[in-house]
Every structure is written in C-alpha cells, then in structure tokens.
Amino acid sequence: MSQSLLVGTRKGLFTIAASGDGYDVVAAAHVGVPVTAVLQDPRDASTYAALDHGHFGTKLHRRDADGDWVEIASPEYPAPPEGQVDMEPFRQIPIPWATKLLWTLEAGPAERPGRLWAGTIPGGLFVSDDRGDSWSLVRSLWDDPRRKEWTGGGYDYPGLHSVSPDPRSPGSLLVGVSTGGVWRTDDDTATWALGTGLRNEYMPPGQEYEPVGQDAHRLARCGAEPDVVWCQHHNGMFRSVDGGATWSEITDVAPSVFGFAVAAHPHDPLTAWFVPAEKDEMRVPVDGRMVVTRTRDGGASFETLSRGLPQEHAYHLVYRHALDVDDTGDRLAMGSTTGSVWVSDDAGDAWTRVSAELPPVACVRWAG
C-alpha cells in the first residue's frame, strides 16, 4: 500500500500522508511555483517534479531517495529543419519547437533502468535513459506526417498527456494526445498505429470517427490485464480490450460522460473510476453535486459515489492527472481546481477531504 500522496498544484508540491486515523499535509516543496507533473519511480524511489516557471520556462527537478531536490535536464526540442513551420490547423498559428508545458511523466520498465517518458505541450514525446539527466525527442512520432493534423484543445497547441507502457513488453506503449488521438507502438517507438473506434460527436458529419482527430483526455490501463485500457474522452468514455487498438464507447452513464480523469483498477480489468463534469461548456459537477462514478462490470453499469463529497454548491473540477489509485486498488485520491484533496480507503465508497486549502490541483500521485 502506498504511504504518501504527492499533490502538484499551481503553487507548489505538497505531500499528504496518513496520520492517526486520517491524512494530513506533511510537507511542501517548490512553494509558489506551478507543478504540472509528478512521478515517484517505483524502481529507485526517486521523485520527479515538473515546474512551470511561466516567465522562465519549464524545468524538471529530481529528488533521489533520501536526497534533496536538484534541477536536472528538461526535455528540449531540437532545432526545426530549415524553413519548416508547423501550423496548428484550427488556430492557424505556428507550433513552436519548444517545450511549453511538461504535462506527464512515466517510469519505464524494470528491464530498462533509468528509462523515463515525458509528454509535453506542444505534443512531443520524450525519452530518457539516464533518469532524466538527458532527454531525446521521439522523432518517429514527431515526424509522422499525421502529427500535422493535431490541434490545440484547451491549450493553444496539442498536448501529449498520457504515456501508458505495456508492462508485458518493454517496447510497447500507448500515448494519448489532446487533440490527436491514441497512438500505439509495439517496436520501441519505431512505428506507430492509431487506435480506432473513438468518436468526436462535434466533428462534421463523416469525420466523427477520424482516428487522428480524437480528443482523448486521459488513458488508464489495468496493470494485471494490460489489454484493458480506459479512456476519458472529450466526447465520452471508452474502453479497449485489445491494448488500445480498438475502442468501444460507453454511453448512458449518469450523471454525465464528460470529464477529464480516469483511473483503472490495477488488478480488476472490469473496474474503473471517472469524475464527471456536466459537459464541455459547463465544466462543473452536475447540479453542484461532487461525485465519482465507478464501474465494476467493464462499463456495462456504473455506481454514483458521493459519500464524503460535497453535495451542494460544489463547483470542483478534477483535471486529467488529478485522480489516482494505488497498487492495491482500494486507495484513491483526487484533487480539484478549487484546492480540495480527497482520499478514499475503500475503493471510492467513502471519501475524506484532507484539505480544502490547497492551490488549484494539477496532479496527484500515490508514492511509496
């Protein structure tokens, strides 16, 4: 069972730990600086925090087990080919070859110690094989001509928000792009295939299922049965049982199928959690009631979980990286844009608010 929770917020990184019969905020780091991604590598217990200094750019810091925070290399784009200008199709603005946001961090497999993945805005996937001391842009994806069809979503530029390694195969992983679909490689990033079956209702007739146009918000994979992957999508909820190659839509889920976050049970391929908001143009809980939805039958039906969550005039939104489940599948945590963090020790049946005083939460992650 995880011992602590890392909470990345708009004004620092906070650590929450069990205390007596509850939880407390026990440590703060990088106070005042936006923390956009956080990872504790289970292979060596080192912790990584991506900082967005705004005026001064995006930086990456690492804290070795029992060490202090140190700044390490941040993923940087190479120089673009002479004369090449990538245009964002919707906004018709140039896409910079420069890291605007470090959006997600993932550890590589045990067979490749030191390997890390980073997803960024404007859409580059980066790999490190030395614990973040150096990074390389994965050119096979960046140079794929289909990338030119990626668009901005909430941000001006496309963003790669999910990296989901297949624990069975060191060379296999899925990545999710908003907006740019779900991409799979099985040959250690040499080639990429787009997942199909995702649906963007808002696209013009005939383009709803265009794989590269899909606004996947977040991917979550079942560790024990890695062919099962869940996707919270701009348009709804989806599930794959073939490792992200094809997707099936989950419909008619109360109170809403819209949201950003999804967590997959680490052992049970039929169980996942979502945190619904009303809809695209109304990003608050339906009727001001904060709830989590849980399926235990592969998406055929859902329970609405509300015990311990505010049920009146609650306008929290949970961002895509702000819901996490630990390796037992029992302990969940989520943080909101209004600075609340909740923990559940019983798979979401009941929630305890640890704090309502934190800055807006970007990401939460269970750590050892």
Add this chain to the structure above:
Amino acid sequence: MATVHFTKNLDRHVACPPERVDAATAHEALDAYFTLHPGVRGYIVDEQGVLRTHVNVFVDGTQVADRSVMDGPVGDRSEIYVMQALSGG
C-alpha cells in the same frame, strides 16, 4: 565589457550573480554570461535561443526592441538588466 544583472525573482530559482563580461552586443553579453553560468540559459531563452516571452532586456535603461537579434551595441560601462513582466494569479 558590460555588466549583466538579473531580476532578483530569478535568483530564487537559479544562482545568477551580476558579472562583467566582454561583449559588443547584448546578445554577446548574454552568451558570455551563459558560458559562465550555464544553468541560467534555459530560464532566459528557450531551446531555440529565443528570449522567453515575458523576459525583457534593458541596456543602459532602454529596452532592447529586437528580441530575437539583440545586436545593438553595448559599451564598456554598459549595464544590462534582464527583467520579467509581472502577472497576477
């Protein structure tokens, strides 16, 4: 020679003491400074060498207008200040 100073707001994140550097332009002055303090570079310019959007450079009290080239001359006693815009939130 010119003296390069940085906003105190940056000193929180990376050591950036004032330094006198040998340079004929603001661009050369910053490059010379980054050679002395490599960790500062990424806070001031992005990976393509472009001055970050909200960072401004002043030479002897005048803001450098050409943010990408910064090839205006600096004198032997020039004072170069690297500032950042303020924003709320």
